[in-house]
Amino acid sequence: MADTSRVVDGLRAYRMITAMWIRSTMAYRASFFMTTLGNLTATTFDFVAILLMFSRVDELGGYSLPQVAFLYGLSSTAFGLADLALGSMENLGRRVRDGTLDTLLVRPAPVLAQMGADQFGLRRLGRITQGLAVLIYALATVDIDWTPLKLLLMPVILVSGAGIFGAVFIAGAAFQFVAKDASEVQNAFTYGGTTMLQYPPTVFATELVRGVTFVLPLAFVNWLPATYVLGMPIPLGLPEWVAFLPPLVAVGCCALAGMAWRAGLRSYQSTGN
Amino acid sequence: MDEGFIDVKGVEKVFEVRKKAGFLKRERRQVRAVDSISFRVARGEMVGYIGPNGAGKSTTIKMLTGILTPSGGRLRVAGIDPSRERTRLAHRIGVVFGQRTTLWWDLPLIDSYKLMHRMYRIPDGRYRENLDRLVELLDLSELLDVPVRQLSLGQRMRGDIAAALLHDPEVLYLDEPTIGLDVISKAKVREFLRELNAERGTTVLLTTHDLQDIEQLCSRVMVIDHGRMMYDGPLAGLHEAGESERTLVVDLERELPPIEAPAPARVVRVEGPRQWLAFPASESAAPLVARIAAEYPLVDLSVREPDIEAVIAKMYVEQTEKTANAGNAGNAGKAVS
Numbered sequence: 379m380a381d382t383s384r385v386v387d388g389l390r391a392y393r394m395i396t397a398m399w400i401r402s403t404m405a406y407r408a409s410f411f412m413t414t415l416g417n418l419t420a421t422t423f424d425f426v427a428i429l430l431m432f433s434r435v436d437e438l439g440g441y442s443l444p445q446v447a448f449l450y451g452l453s454s455t456a457f458g459l460a461d462l463a464l465g466s467m468e469n470l471g472r473r474v475r476d477g478t479l480d481t482l483l484v485r486p487a488p489v490l491a492q493m494g495a496d497q498f499g500l501r502r503l504g505r506i507t508q509g510l511a512v513l514i515y516a517l518a519t520v521d522i523d524w525t526p527l528k529l530l531l532m533p534v535i536l537v538s539g540a541g542i543f544g545a546v547f548i549a550g551a552a553f554q555f556v557a558k559d560a561s562e563v564q565n566a567f568t569y570g571g572t573t574m575l576q577y578p579p580t581v582f583a584t585e586l587v588r589g590v591t592f593v594l595p596l597a598f599v600n601w602l603p604a605t606y607v608l609g610m611p612i613p614l615g616l617p618e619w620v621a622f623l624p625p626l627v628a629v630g631c632c633a634l635a636g637m638a639w640r641a642g643l644r645s646y647q648s649t650g651n
Numbered sequence: 652m653d654e655g656f657i658d659v660k661g662v663e664k665v666f667e668v669r670k671k672a673g674f675l676k677r678e679r680r681q682v683r684a685v686d687s688i689s690f691r692v693a694r695g696e697m698v699g700y701i702g703p704n705g706a707g708k709s710t711t712i713k714m715l716t717g718i719l720t721p722s723g724g725r726l727r728v729a730g731i732d733p734s735r736e737r738t739r740l741a742h743r744i745g746v747v748f749g750q751r752t753t754l755w756w757d758l759p760l761i762d763s764y765k766l767m768h769r770m771y772r773i774p775d776g777r778y779r780e781n782l783d784r785l786v787e788l789l790d791l792s793e794l795l796d797v798p799v800r801q802l803s804l805g806q807r808m809r810g811d812i813a814a815a816l817l818h819d820p821e822v823l824y825l826d827e828p829t830i831g832l833d834v835i836s837k838a839k840v841r842e843f844l845r846e847l848n849a850e851r852g853t854t855v856l857l858t859t860h861d862l863q864d865i866e867q868l869c870s871r872v873m874v875i876d877h878g879r880m881m882y883d884g885p886l887a888g889l890h891e892a893g894e895s896e897r898t899l900v901v902d903l904e905r906e907l908p909p910i911e912a913p914a915p916a917r918v919v920r921v922e923g924p925r926q927w928l929a930f931p932a933s934e935s936a937a938p939l940v941a942r943i944a945a946e947y948p949l950v951d952l953s954v955r956e957p958d959i960e961a962v963i964a965k966m967y968v969e970q971t972e973k974t975a976n977a978g979n980a981g982n983a984g985k986a987v988s
């Protein structure tokens with residue numbers, strides 16, 4: 379029961395602090411619109427690279443442009459959601475180094491919630507917008523045998539994917555308690571991860587696909603469920619039902635990340651900065 | 652009260668420091684930042700906690716606020732074990748870090764207070780009452796609608812102090828509350844703290860470099876150095892313990908041979924018509940001044956208070972000698988193993 383009240387407290391604090399950051403951002407309205415636009419443009423170029431590739435070839439690893447767009451849209455939107463909610467966790471290392479983490483520790487709210495809401499950047503809506511735009515384009519052009527089950531799976535994929543990326547953000551931040559300048563390591567898994575997932579699994583080496591399926595389960599963000607929806611062969615010859623595992627994987631990842639976070643915070647409290 | 656409101660018993664904090672010792676090798680070394688300190692602070696006391704940089708002051712405060720877990724010993728604040736029940740304790744303590752504001756940089760000051768109101772779940776009536784009182788005492792009424800980034804350092808410090816007190820904490824920790832402030836701001840902050848302590852009975856523990864903070868506010872002072880408690884008692888006693896001396900600077904009409912002052916006062920420096928006399932800080936300057944005024948052509952004079960760092964340095968040397976004499980290998984704390 380104590381845990382439930384902590385979660386409620388955490389969400390409450392998260393909401394209050396994000397509201398403060400949004401209002402802070404709005405103190406510089408022009409700057410907000412510029413950075414959001416910049417965010418949107420930068421991520422759009424990302425997709426333009428794929429379009430350019432398809433101006434030379436008709437398929438990539440057996441996937442057509444609409445199919446790659448489908449993968450891209452799912453990964454980018456899921457990542458965007460996680461990035462919006464928890465992207466600022468990567469500031470943890472800086473807060474540990476300059477000692478400002480201490481000011482969060484004397485507040486009557488969970489540090490994870492305070493840290494997640496820290497520097498909340500509404501400009502990150504730019505990435506979500508772009509991801510959704512690509513996803514809509516894909517849905518309009520791709521050839522899918524829609525069944526009720528597949529339709530139902532779509533929002534589940536996005537939410538679970540955001541959960542998995544969110545867990546990576548939290549675990550990455552927990553790692554920064556130990557290695558204070560490891561935000562680049564975290565970026566390799568978050569930004570690097572989403573970039574990888576934007577391409578079909580068939581263009582990567584089997585070992586890598588295996589790694590992101592069984593070790594760091596990023597494949598559950600889009601590859602495994604999306605290949606099922608698209609009717610493409612599921613990577614590593616896995617059975618069809620793995621397409622329905624993402625929610626479980628997301629919950630498992632978040633639980634592990636939560637444990638890592640607690641361990642990290644405890645180690646901070648015993649070692650200081 | 653048989654147990655102190657703040658109760659610290661044999662608390663220590665050992666950090667493990669890793670130092671580069673080659674390309675990949677790291678040498679581990681243990682640093683004892685706080686070495687078995689004990690003290691009690693009663694409800695409503697106002698205590699100054701002083702010591703040089705790196706003495707262990709901040710580490711102690713961090714343990715008392717639950718930021719750090721002690722490596723050993725027992726520590727209670729209002730009956731709560733800080734590191735175990737950090738969030739429960741948070742409702743009962745206020746913390747002001749002199750060099751780190753907790754206010755929202757780009758938002759009007761009042762917005763930070765509204766956040767505190769909700770985050771600490773302060774009942775509406777009490778919040779309004781406290782806010783009104785703090786605004787009045789800390790002279791904030793003109794500043795409430797000003798974005799924090801536009802406040803001066805002194806204004807921001809007052810704003811931070813108010814933010815730490817909205818939820819009626821029973822104890823207030825202040826880490827260097829007057830650092831970098833001008834004379835008027837310092838005076839305002841001190842006056843406010845005095846009133847807070849007198850009227851609300853708030854227990855105050857403050858760390859400072861400024862001896863005047865202590866002189867004007869605290870009936871009791873604790874000195875820590877190299878992680879060890881060097882002194883705990885009234886300020887006057889600190890001067891005695893440190894055998895510290897005040898300096899009387901005398902300007903005479905003309906250049907004269909050194910003044911023949913009654914022992915233990917003595918001239919320590921002569922520069923033209925100006926002479927410096929040292930005398931024990933525990934003694935009044937009046938008889939000495941009267942005597943000089945009667946026997947010498949006096950133009951002007953001033954008294955300089957002893958430098959706190961010097962007092963502590965002197966105490967530290969003595970302590971080290973004592974432990975060395977006791978056959979303790981002269982190890983007064985810091986590096987172990």
